Amino acid sequence: xxxEDASRRAARRGSxxxxxxxxxxxxxxxxxxxxxxxxxxxxxxxxxxxxxxTVSNLVRMLxxxxxxxxxxxxxxxxxxxxxxxxxQHRSVAAGIDVxxxxxxxxxxxxxxxxxxxxxxxxxxxxxxxxxxxxVEELLDxxxxxxxxxxADLVGAGVGIPGxxxxxxxxxxxxxxxxxxxxxxxxxxxxxxxxxxxxxxNDANLGALAEARWGAHAGVPDxxxxxxxxxxxxxxxxxxxxxxxxxxxxxxxxxxxxxxFGQVCRCGNxxxxxxxxxxxxxxxxxxxxxxxxxxxxxxxxxxxxxDLAALRVLEDAGLVLGQVLGGLCNLLNPAVIVLGGPLMxxxxxxxxxxxRGLERATTPVVAAATTVxxxxxxxxxxxxxxxxxxxxxxxxxx
Amino acid sequence: xxxEDASRRAARRGSxxxxxxxxxxxxxxxxxxxxxxxxxxxxxxxxxxxxxxTVSNLVRMLxxxxxxxxxxxxxxxxxxxxxxxxxQHRSVAAGIDVxxxxxxxxxxxxxxxxxxxxxxxxxxxxxxxxxxxxVEELLDxxxxxxxxxxADLVGAGVGIPGxxxxxxxxxxxxxxxxxxxxxxxxxxxxxxxxxxxxxxNDANLGALAEARWGAHAGVPDxxxxxxxxxxxxxxxxxxxxxxxxxxxxxxxxxxxxxxFGQVCRCGNxxxxxxxxxxxxxxxxxxxxxxxxxxxxxxxxxxxxxDLAALRVLEDAGLVLGQVLGGLCNLLNPAVIVLGGPLMxxxxxxxxxxxRGLERATTPVVAAATTVxxxxxxxxxxxxxxxxxxxxxxxxxx
Numbered sequence: 001x002x003x004e005d006a007s008r009r010a011a012r013r014g015s016x017x018x019x020x021x022x023x024x025x026x027x028x029x030x031x032x033x034x035x036x037x038x039x040x041x042x043x044x045x046x047x048x049x050x051x052x053x054t055v056s057n058l059v060r061m062l063x064x065x066x067x068x069x070x071x072x073x074x075x076x077x078x079x080x081x082x083x084x085x086x087x088q089h090r091s092v093a094a095g096i097d098v099x100x101x102x103x104x105x106x107x108x109x110x111x112x113x114x115x116x117x118x119x120x121x122x123x124x125x126x127x128x129x130x131x132x133x134x135v136e137e138l139l140d141x142x143x144x145x146x147x148x149x150x151a152d153l154v155g156a157g158v159g160i161p162g163x164x165x166x167x168x169x170x171x172x173x174x175x176x177x178x179x180x181x182x183x184x185x186x187x188x189x190x191x192x193x194x195x196x197x198x199x200x201n202d203a204n205l206g207a208l209a210e211a212r213w214g215a216h217a218g219v220p221d222x223x224x225x226x227x228x229x230x231x232x233x234x235x236x237x238x239x240x241x242x243x244x245x246x247x248x249x250x251x252x253x254x255x256x257x258x259x260f261g262q263v264c265r266c267g268n269x270x271x272x273x274x275x276x277x278x279x280x281x282x283x284x285x286x287x288x289x290x291x292x293x294x295x296x297x298x299x300x301x302x303x304x305x306d307l308a309a310l311r312v313l314e315d316a317g318l319v320l321g322q323v324l325g326g327l328c329n330l331l332n333p334a335v336i337v338l339g340g341p342l343m344x345x346x347x348x349x350x351x352x353x354x355r356g357l358e359r360a361t362t363p364v365v366a367a368a369t370t371v372x373x374x375x376x377x378x379x380x381x382x383x384x385x386x387x388x389x390x391x392x393x394x395x396x397x
Numbered sequence: 398x399x400x401e402d403a404s405r406r407a408a409r410r411g412s413x414x415x416x417x418x419x420x421x422x423x424x425x426x427x428x429x430x431x432x433x434x435x436x437x438x439x440x441x442x443x444x445x446x447x448x449x450x451t452v453s454n455l456v457r458m459l460x461x462x463x464x465x466x467x468x469x470x471x472x473x474x475x476x477x478x479x480x481x482x483x484x485q486h487r488s489v490a491a492g493i494d495v496x497x498x499x500x501x502x503x504x505x506x507x508x509x510x511x512x513x514x515x516x517x518x519x520x521x522x523x524x525x526x527x528x529x530x531x532v533e534e535l536l537d538x539x540x541x542x543x544x545x546x547x548a549d550l551v552g553a554g555v556g557i558p559g560x561x562x563x564x565x566x567x568x569x570x571x572x573x574x575x576x577x578x579x580x581x582x583x584x585x586x587x588x589x590x591x592x593x594x595x596x597x598n599d600a601n602l603g604a605l606a607e608a609r610w611g612a613h614a615g616v617p618d619x620x621x622x623x624x625x626x627x628x629x630x631x632x633x634x635x636x637x638x639x640x641x642x643x644x645x646x647x648x649x650x651x652x653x654x655x656x657f658g659q660v661c662r663c664g665n666x667x668x669x670x671x672x673x674x675x676x677x678x679x680x681x682x683x684x685x686x687x688x689x690x691x692x693x694x695x696x697x698x699x700x701x702x703d704l705a706a707l708r709v710l711e712d713a714g715l716v717l718g719q720v721l722g723g724l725c726n727l728l729n730p731a732v733i734v735l736g737g738p739l740m741x742x743x744x745x746x747x748x749x750x751x752r753g754l755e756r757a758t759t760p761v762v763a764a765a766t767t768v769x770x771x772x773x774x775x776x777x778x779x780x781x782x783x784x785x786x787x788x789x790x791x792x793x794x
Contacts, residue, residue: 244729332641
């Protein structure tokens, strides 16, 4: 919890004296541990550029000092010393996922470990005040669980289900939460929580969580596609989250798939969302179910082999796949990750997406594209939000 | 002309002696001049981090030595000394645009100045050998014009009208020139020309030329869209050319715009190319003209106000605009640049594109997107190819 102490700051300004050098090396080692999590001494030497002997000396010193703990592990078939930061020296961020009907909050260490989690539903039509109050309550509840205080956090990342205009910081028109449109949400939350806050949209955060800690971490070109009340994508291109000119990217839900289709909430017509977002799937089952089912019912129907439920899922997957084939033509990502509330039947959705994609892109590109399901389920956005807060803190340091 | 001489190489290895330091500073200054072109002494000081006095001393020394020339200019309303590299110290690359029916070759200095140009048509159905022989002939002709030899060039960049698989270096299936499919074109041209060669597709090179030397140079998110026999886009995202996982990006010509449209040469159906590429526009005029007109005739008909010609141009623009609206939803570029043989009537095409785009993206994104015509006309790809060759040479240095 910890930000840097005076001696470290002094070391950065530092003279070239041996003790200043040792302090600078210590700082480097701790930074690597903070970023990578538990590491062997050999990998610490590689990552810091220090000699194995120096690393070994520093680790002994830090262990005596209670700043790191050591254990044994196996690396390349041999026993090795594994070093991790002592609990109280890990840097922790809050990752907050604000949905249309829920708030989820995680406390996340810099290596991706989740230290605490809290979750609460929100009634339909809740006020902005109610939402902010819930965020605060969940934050305090999670902090209490691990005996931390707000001042111990490096900051909070917040995901909201809507675009943010990067020029102004205001929530854009296409937000799913009308009350948020025009709000300077970072400012508002910083005032409310008295913490450094970073804000991004849900799909961008899902992409960041996958890119940093997911099954395909480190892949330079990755698209995370969230199919929920709306459909949005977060794009990691060339190893960076693509934010575009005014910060409104990945709006694949508003790609037109049918010239004279239904009018969309965005004001255009025949958008992907009007045919493949979850509410449309539910509405599609009205005739067979006798009323609009809930998402959990849709999932059960699919799992029990209900033909109508299988059909709406497959149709949505085909159209989504077609749009993602277009995304491949344009961006040629290595990996497309699907996420959102349909993931319990994700394998079936994925199969249809794959078929749609293959009809819309060239065989060589289709063959080179991995389409897969998300690594983190419902936690994806909160994890991504925590990743952003950690990254922001590294920039401030 | 010029790669670095022995003294420069020594300076790089250099001890800390005053003369080694001066040589290193000189090298830095020359590198900045090579990259930026003519600069004032004040801007050289800013770009190199050297003091104005040091810059002034080095410039005097280089001028006495004949390596730079100085003149006067006006900067911020005041007279200032402008410094440029002497001709024989400029770095020069060949930029070669290989089309389906032509080869264009430019010799380009690192600041974008075109020193020589040669162009020749190719008959339909020419062989690969004929094309390579023409490239060589044009290269030697241009070099002779400015009294240079191949050894004086930093290398050649080559643009071809088709995708290249970055994993293998082979020309991909969707190439417009069937004879090129499966060719390792870089290798083949290096063997033929005995020069370092870099290869990329035409749209990527158009984007690089715009991003480096065009009217919107330096814009981090820019799409260059070439409408010709095919339709392709080069994407500059976050300041870098986006190459994707296997190097096949910007294939907007193969985005599907009509589920049961015409079968495309790529094997899919209803691709943008089948409704908005130049051959489709020409075919659309068969009924009114009585035969398939040529591109030059189409342009004349449009300019003379022929209704059928205006209609096919507008329809193509509307559909292209709709696809580009989708591109905006996904990538939110600041600038979209249109290029290709329709540019003589580009204003009319642009108006239709703009209308199509506005119907397919949100108003806030549409308002933030500049759609414009290319800066370099027919030279765009050859210039981009030269830019790539210069960049490759900087990496090798």
